[in-house]
Amino acid sequence: MDPEGSPNIAGAGEAPVLEPGHTLATVTDKISSIVLGRGTTKGWMLGFAIALALLMMFNVAVTYLLIKGVGIWGIKIPIGWGLAIVNFVWWIGIGHAGTLISAILLLLHQKWRTSINRFAEAMTLFAVACAGMFPLLHMGRPWLFFWLMPYPNPMWMWPQFRSPLVWDVFAVSTYATVSLLFWFVGLIPDLATLRDRARKRAAKIIYGILAMGWRGSAVHWTRYEIASILLAGLATPLVVSVHTVVSFDFTIAIVPGWHSTIFPPYFVAGAIYSGFAMVMTLAIPIRKYYHLEDMITMRHLDNMAKVMLATGLVVAYGYMMETFMAFYSGNIFDRSMIMNRMTGPYAIVYWTLIACNIAIPQSLWSRRVRSNIPALFILSLVVNVGMWLERFVIVVVSLARDFTPSIWNMYYPTKWDWMTYIGTFGLFFTLFYLFIRYLPMISIVEMRSLVRETDKKPE
Amino acid sequence: MAQIFHHSTNLISRLSIYGGVFIIAALGAALYGIELSPWYTDQHVAQQQPVPFSHKHHSGELGIDCRYCHTSVEKSSFAGLPPTQTCMTCHSRIWTNASMLEPVRASYRDDKSLAWTRVNALPDFVYFDHSIHVSKGVGCTTCHGPIAEMPLTWRAGTLYMQWCLECHREPEKYVRPKSEVFNPYYEPPKNQLELGRRLVKEYKIQSLQNCSTCHR
Numbered sequence: 198m199d200p201e202g203s204p205n206i207a208g209a210g211e212a213p214v215l216e217p218g219h220t221l222a223t224v225t226d227k228i229s230s231i232v233l234g235r236g237t238t239k240g241w242m243l244g245f246a247i248a249l250a251l252l253m254m255f256n257v258a259v260t261y262l263l264i265k266g267v268g269i270w271g272i273k274i275p276i277g278w279g280l281a282i283v284n285f286v287w288w289i290g291i292g293h294a295g296t297l298i299s300a301i302l303l304l305l306h307q308k309w310r311t312s313i314n315r316f317a318e319a320m321t322l323f324a325v326a327c328a329g330m331f332p333l334l335h336m337g338r339p340w341l342f343f344w345l346m347p348y349p350n351p352m353w354m355w356p357q358f359r360s361p362l363v364w365d366v367f368a369v370s371t372y373a374t375v376s377l378l379f380w381f382v383g384l385i386p387d388l389a390t391l392r393d394r395a396r397k398r399a400a401k402i403i404y405g406i407l408a409m410g411w412r413g414s415a416v417h418w419t420r421y422e423i424a425s426i427l428l429a430g431l432a433t434p435l436v437v438s439v440h441t442v443v444s445f446d447f448t449i450a451i452v453p454g455w456h457s458t459i460f461p462p463y464f465v466a467g468a469i470y471s472g473f474a475m476v477m478t479l480a481i482p483i484r485k486y487y488h489l490e491d492m493i494t495m496r497h498l499d500n501m502a503k504v505m506l507a508t509g510l511v512v513a514y515g516y517m518m519e520t521f522m523a524f525y526s527g528n529i530f531d532r533s534m535i536m537n538r539m540t541g542p543y544a545i546v547y548w549t550l551i552a553c554n555i556a557i558p559q560s561l562w563s564r565r566v567r568s569n570i571p572a573l574f575i576l577s578l579v580v581n582v583g584m585w586l587e588r589f590v591i592v593v594v595s596l597a598r599d600f601t602p603s604i605w606n607m608y609y610p611t612k613w614d615w616m617t618y619i620g621t622f623g624l625f626f627t628l629f630y631l632f633i634r635y636l637p638m639i640s641i642v643e644m645r646s647l648v649r650e651t652d653k654k655p656e
Numbered sequence: 657m658a659q660i661f662h663h664s665t666n667l668i669s670r671l672s673i674y675g676g677v678f679i680i681a682a683l684g685a686a687l688y689g690i691e692l693s694p695w696y697t698d699q700h701v702a703q704q705q706p707v708p709f710s711h712k713h714h715s716g717e718l719g720i721d722c723r724y725c726h727t728s729v730e731k732s733s734f735a736g737l738p739p740t741q742t743c744m745t746c747h748s749r750i751w752t753n754a755s756m757l758e759p760v761r762a763s764y765r766d767d768k769s770l771a772w773t774r775v776n777a778l779p780d781f782v783y784f785d786h787s788i789h790v791s792k793g794v795g796c797t798t799c800h801g802p803i804a805e806m807p808l809t810w811r812a813g814t815l816y817m818q819w820c821l822e823c824h825r826e827p828e829k830y831v832r833p834k835s836e837v838f839n840p841y842y843e844p845p846k847n848q849l850e851l852g853r854r855l856v857k858e859y860k861i862q863s864l865q866n867c868s869t870c871h872r
Contacts, residue, residue: 351819
């Protein structure tokens with residue numbers, strides 16, 4: 198641990214992961230009172246109402262889609278994927294930060310993960326839920342989604358195992374399952390705390406069922422620790438594998454702009470990049486509104502900014518190599534693909550993406566920027582936009598210029614595309630608002646273990 | 657502090673953990689069973705018709721050849737349903753007053769087709785051709801079952817893709833000599849596999865299993 202010191206003197210990088218002055222009791226009181234003590238506040242109600250309204254818009258868009266079919270979207274050959282796949286990749290990518298924080302940083306004993314891991318994992322789950330919507334809806338007949346699963350059936354058919362789209366099904370469903378289990382196992386002791394502190398009978402019963410009979414005995418704790426480590430071990434490869442498989446959706450095809458070996462690593466880096474940006478986007482307002490500055494400290498924001506900077510540079514390297522290889526290979530299709538990206542009809546999207554993902558985030562090198570909360574918030578939004586544009590460039594711009602010039606076409610999202618996309622924010626934030634209202638958004642158990650460490654060196 | 661849950665909750669929660677797995681597995685098995693059951697597939701379910709036409713009587717007892725009525729089976733994808741005139745070739749002479757046959761006579765008088773209930777109908781996304789099957793040694797009864805024993809006709813197979821693929825994957829188990837294709841009483845010989853392998857070679861049966869063979 199770093200030597201204790203006030204954050205005013207030391208830089209943000211040396212700030213503590215938990216402000217001094219907390220005891221075991223104050224940590225539990227503070228976090229559980231957000232759920233049990235404050236009740237439903239006006240601010241929460243307003244936010245929830247907006248999120249729910251967006252979710253209703255999503256329902257309208259999906260209902261009309263089911264009635265009319267995917268023709269209401271802007272997709273047309275050769276651009277058969279459109280926003281649905283852009284949004285799928287974007288949401289899945291966002292989830293990755295949650296898994297990285299909760300699994301890899303746990304195994305690496307990074308203490309600063311403690312206060313952000315719970316809601317980062319929740320973010321992962323909700324982002325995967327949003328992501329899962331798009332391929333399902335894009336199928337055209339979503340009620341036959343189970344055909345993607347290998348199960349005994351009277352058609353005597355298996356899914357096409359050679360297709361990366363089927364690998365996607367396994368990758369994403371595994372990811373969702375492991376993330377849910379990991380999140381839930383981590384919640385159990387905290388749910389027991391809420392059960393014991395709840396005053397209303399309904400709350401006692403609901404938290405009681407969810408706590409699964411947790412009594413906090415030594416046996417319980419041993420099993421809890423083992424289960425956490427095992428699940429962390431299971432989740433760790435998923436951080437790398439899920440977005441690798443998602444990138445296979447593109448690289449296995451031969452479309453110029455997709456068929457590239459650099460995709461897996463640069464997709465994973467991009468996923469973590471956008472994921473940390475999203476954690477930042479969520480953490481900054483939450484810590485302000487719920488006065489959690491002592492638990493989500495400047496140290497957290499600083500570390501997240503550094504991770505963003507590092508993964509952003511990997512992504513930048515990916516863009517650079519794509520461009521370099523197009524010229525170095527001498528392949529005319531790759532060359533024209535890159536030229537089309539940079540100077541074609543979608544050039545504005547490409548250069549905005551370069552600005553959002555590479556140019557503007559370089560300001561994170563400066564310590565002043567990393568300790569400036571409004572700047573960090575804006576930067577996190579910029580990166581989220583940039584990563585969305587990156588997927589747009591990959592999916593749409595590549596498809597729009599296929600091998601045969603006679604089928605070249607432009608893609609314009611329709612209002613239904615946008616309603617579905619913005620609607621998933623409704624789904625995401627509805628779930629997120631329910632989460633911060635009814636579950637402890639910071640792990641009480643793990644924060645208490647931090648108290649012991651900050652207590653060791655009282656000054 | 658009072659207990660929230662009754663003592664029995666321990667047992668219920670343990671049971672629900674074990675039960676969850678088995679209940680979900682059993683539900684899946686039950687659904688699969690329903691999907692294969694005659695209740696869902698109409699397999700072996702005799703269909704009511706406007707006239708209780710008996711294949712057992714005409715094909716079995718009288719020995720009328722299949723092609724007398726299903727005339728296009730060797731030339732076309734569709735085996736053909738006979739027009740009322742075909743019925744009347746005999747029934748203008750025999751059983752002319754049978755009340756059972758009144759709908760047939762009415763159809764002939766008014767020049768209005770009989771509305772038979774289809775027994776074997778494949779979905780529109782499946783292309784199926786009778787002529788290629790009968791000319792490669794697939795007998796009528798291989799798919800349509802013991803037609804000469806059906807008083808009212810029923811569907812002999814499920815018409816699931818599984819059912820098609822059973823033969824398309826191993827035609828040697830089902831193929832018969834071309835001379836026996838229209839024999840409703842044909843029994844496969846003891847050495848069917850040996851015979852089948854020889855016929856597959858001789859008739860150049862390709863065992864097609866591409867998606868686009870049937871889903872064109």
